[in-house]
Amino acid sequence: MSNTQDRLRDATTALGSTLQAADIPPLRLPDATLPSRAAARRPGRPVFGRWLVPLATAVAVIAILALVVAVRGLPTRPHPAGGAAQLVRWPVRGHARWTAWSETGRQSGKLVTDAVAASGPGSAWVFATDPGTRLRPIAWRLSGSSWTQVHFPGRRGEDINALGASSPADAWVFTSANRALHWDGRAWRVVSGFPGRHVGNALVIGPSDVWVFGNPYTDAGLNGSHTTWHYNGRAWTPVGAAAWLRYASSTSASDIWAAGGSWNAVIGHWNGTAWDKVSVASLLPPRTQYCGPLVTDIDAVSAADAWATGWQGCQDTGGQAVLLHYAGGRWHRVARLGAVDPSIVSAGKGAVLIQLDPDPQQPGHVKVVRYAGGTLHQVAVPLVSQIVAPSGTVLPDGTSFFAGTHNLGRHRTAGFVLRYRP
């Protein structure tokens, strides 16, 4: 069998084929499942008793809604009756470092934000798609304080695998259709001749300096790619020394940090001429029969200063997470983050903001913590119930954007974008 995905398909199909249509019992729909007012009545139950519980529930719901409105405030604009989703300012109180935007419009509650990246002071990109209809990717551009939807020549069902930007006139997108698209300040255009496939991440230093990292474990049904490509403005070149690296961050063309490796415990640094790689396996939680530790994210501050998160990756329990810091010429483990799945939201000199997914089996309860001065503090973040797209680019002043989904109640969610200014 050629690869893991093929072996998985073969084994599950074989197991599935042991069940045939003849094995499936007929559907048993008890009469009780039919909504029936008569069935709801209980003999001898007082009439008032039937209404007491719904009445109390209604009062409690109204009280909670009033409390939520008092704390959070109402959206600044009413939802328009139709049209594509818009990102509008969402008032948040008591969060001085944060600015929030949330989607509204006809498609509100359906969009899932895929990628976000800052492209300069007061400018950024965010991409989203509708998981239900698999429409084309939608792009918004932030200019000042408002988001504008921009035409993006995406295909139906195409996913945004990676987004990066170096300026308001230079942004790149790499899609699940193995296409590269470039924003030149006026329009998105398809870049012909991109040889990569299964792109996982992209690092855009400038219009003629782009790094693209393959995703070895893509879920596209075939083995992914562990190739790293570099674009010099004219041609794409595979960089053998950076193969298997997956997550990357940079401060300049000669200061790039990247993490990955075939065992997911390697961190590399590009100094402009060569990649220098080191294993941090000894700093990660221990490898056991059921745990495969890995570096989950990395963020550069300077050539002598970088942060990374590690996770034990244990089955069922997930395992322990750690925070790593590069200082004094080597990597150190500086904090234990507990039983969480971590990733970095924003990093700066002496401080780092980390997203923690505390229970992989109960998604939607993400926490954000800040590590500074040797201690961890939980950070109050507006709107967050789940972050799905940490910033692809952090500005030199530490400003970063990230996107996710927040809960509107009644199983409704809405996409959001947050800006954090340290």
Add this chain to the structure above:
Amino acid sequence: MELDSAPSWPPARSGPGRDADGATDPAVADPAAAVTALYREHALGLTRLALMLVRDKQAAEDIVQDAFCGLHRRWGHVRDTGKALAYVRSAVVNGCRSEFRRRRTARDLPPDVPAWSAEAAVMASEERREVLRALAQLPARQREALVLRYFLDLSEAETAESMKVSRGTAKSAAARGIASLRRLLGEES
């Protein structure tokens, strides 16, 4: 249950319960027939899905039955009957999670792949057993993502919808699931 009169699935809709000519949508008029038609078409696939997740044939059948009964109970609240399959698939995944919680720990699960008579020949390959054992060892979310993606061949968006998580989370769970599977199968160099 009169199966021969069941409407085709999904019923066309041009308004809440009525077609373009104003006729009542048969699925709305007879929820039991509509749910039964959906069951006839998809019960096998969904039971196979549950089997992958809970590794227990009887529990898989019960979970699927419960999911369809739940759909029937809530039929009046289903706004878009065309999405009923997505709803019931999500209910099956959720039912499997509940089954895991009910059993308290993964150790309470059957130790190996099911061993009823029909599967003996098909599963004779040790390689397949090895893959299924490895799949069973993955965290629940990774296992769900892989089964939905590679067994049901769902798209990334459909997988996320079935798991009731964001697409990013589903993508990450599948990617990490494959990585873990590779490690467990000793494929990683």
